[in-house]
Amino acid sequence: MSLDRRLDHLADMKRAGDAAVDFVSGIQKEDFLTDLKTQHAIGMCLIVIGEATVRLMESYPDFVTDHPDFPWNSIRGLRNRVAHGYFGLDLEIIWETTQITIPELLESIDALKNWRAQGE
Template sequence: MSDRQRLADYLRHMADAARKTRSYIEGMEKADFLADERTQQAVILNLVIIGEAATRLLQSHADFLDCYPDVPWKSMKGMRSRIAHGYFDINLAIVWETARTALPALLAHLPAIIMAAESES
């Protein structure tokens, strides 16, 4: 797989993880999320996937990502690092807010970004 094909692949992984996360919390209130360890774990795993994809994109395709400054690539990478390296200190309120507010914004941006990446491959 070419480097440019990996670009679109990473972006599709991000979109898939974001969609799954949104489906997991659909219809939930914050209190429900905070009481549901299974959903917490599923959401956290998908945030790690999103952050890992962002990390790889920043390493290999920073020039492409610079065209999309409204997407918080570095914040996604940072969240992945905080989850992976500070696992016992995860702030579930931040996880909830990220899933509820940041992921819909990411999902709004990704289709056009994926199309641009595919046209480059």
């Protein structure tokens, strides 16, 4: 696969992360905790981010190894928990993920894209 495919996976992660942030923009935590539609939308975004991460991990292991500070395994693990419902989801953690982790992840994705654009 070409470099473009790597960038495509990063773009998929970014789009899903941006969507997750948009879905919770302007709502309070208490509203999120009772809003099944938003919970499911966020869950789907987390699955998309995780799927793109897994594709990068499987197709470009050197790229993953070159970026050990990026939370590859954590993202994959969260994707698995959301997709398979392991032990139920802690909505408090999902909320925190939308407020802290995803915005940080978006910055990291931008850094990866910029690093790739500059060339290894």
